[in-house]
Amino acid sequence: MSSAHPHYDRLIEAVRHLPPLRVAIVHPCSDVSIHAAVEAASLGLIQPVLVGPAGKVSEAAALAGVDASAFELHDVPHSHAAAETAVKLALSGQVDALMKGSLHTDELMGAVVRREGGLRTSRRISHCFVMDVPGHPQPLIISDAAINIVPTLEEKVDIVQNAIDLAHAVRLPEVRVALLSAMETVNPKVPSTLEAAALCKMADRGQITGAVLDGPLAMDNAIDLEAARIKGIVSPVAGRANVLIVPDLDAGNMLAKSLSFLAQAYAAGVVLGAKVPIILTSRADSRAARLASCALASMLADARRSGRIKAVG
Structure with a gap:
């Protein structure tokens, strides 16, 4: 490797x-x-x-x-x-x-x-990439870049929870979810900012569990502490996110492929929310990404057996 x-x-x-x-x-x-x-x-x-x-x-x-x-x-x-x-x-x-x-x-x-x-199952099926970006201190989970085209707020609740479950399965020490948009302020003209704010409040009320959420956040202040400081964003997530929830499939696909082809990141992928993990591979996947995708499925199955994440019926 x-x-x-x-x-x-x-x-x-x-x-x-x-x-x-x-x-x-x-x-x-x-x-x-x-x-x-x-x-x-x-x-x-x-x-x-x-x-x-x-x-x-x-x-x-x-x-x-x-x-x-x-x-x-x-x-x-x-x-x-x-x-x-x-x-x-x-x-x-x-x-x-x-x-x-x-x-x-x-x-x-x-x-x-x-x-x-x-x-x-009762959970919406969604896809997550686990990106290994050279030089970045932690893996980045990105959802959903492959299945849900323009998810509704209700569907995003499941998309977020699926991604959180995956983060726990791969044993991230603290799960910090950034709800991405083009800006970090709520703007009624930009639906993704309204949905990000709603998802954060749903997490406050226990409708989403297992992580700390913040949003809307732009990509720069989601993963870069200095960008968050310059914008004056005080948050346990800003600058330190390890789960990135995108507004729609277009945004997720472009983000994942930009990291792959411009930053030489590897993208391992798995489908969640079904009764068993589903490994989606592409002919373009690297050897490391294919093996890591198998590892993700194994860790998910183990986390379900051990009760570290809740089995979905």
Whole structure:
């Protein structure tokens, strides 16, 4: 692992003592997806359960130069069936998490969010990136940059709580949530500032738990103490945030990709709010990010088993 990304090194080391997480690898029919599963298994992070057409899985393993013959395989005819079968395995307790292979995210999530036979809970499903930014003293959790397009205030309550749960699962010593906007003052013409203020008051009333919240905060005074001082913001979160809640998917996607491509940050991702963690990977993901994503799912599952975060029904 690269010393430029020490937060990921710590994540992966933290799960080495845990039993390998049973993960359904959904349609692992590309060299990248099957290689990621085999490597994570070789490090003891996961116990892969392959779900896909047997012939295509074998071809992908040969192309990747890996041996996947020792892993359990559920032979299904196509990617749609792979998603449905993986969800059934999760519902029956045969796997502890899902990992996206070489199928479209919408296809996998369609099976996950189905009202009958899906993995829905009472909590809104959302996505979090855990960003390892070179030079930054702590990992940054960013939500939601992948699933919820223009979330409502009600949906943001769950998005925030999911991110807080993840922060506790990865054992951040203090969870400090910044509700991001373009400014740090409440402006009736900017809806994200009103929602940020409402979310803070909801946390005061116990509707959101497990963290200290502040917002609206602009990105600079959320993560930089000097920027917060110059603006005169006195807050336990300003300048020290480790969870960043964005107004919408556009903002989150741009923020995460800006950090990745301009600051050489790594982005490990996981979907929360379902009955099991769901690892969403991309062909562009680095090796470290793929392994760290598996580590995130393992830490979430462990936190639920131990009661450090509440299981959602």
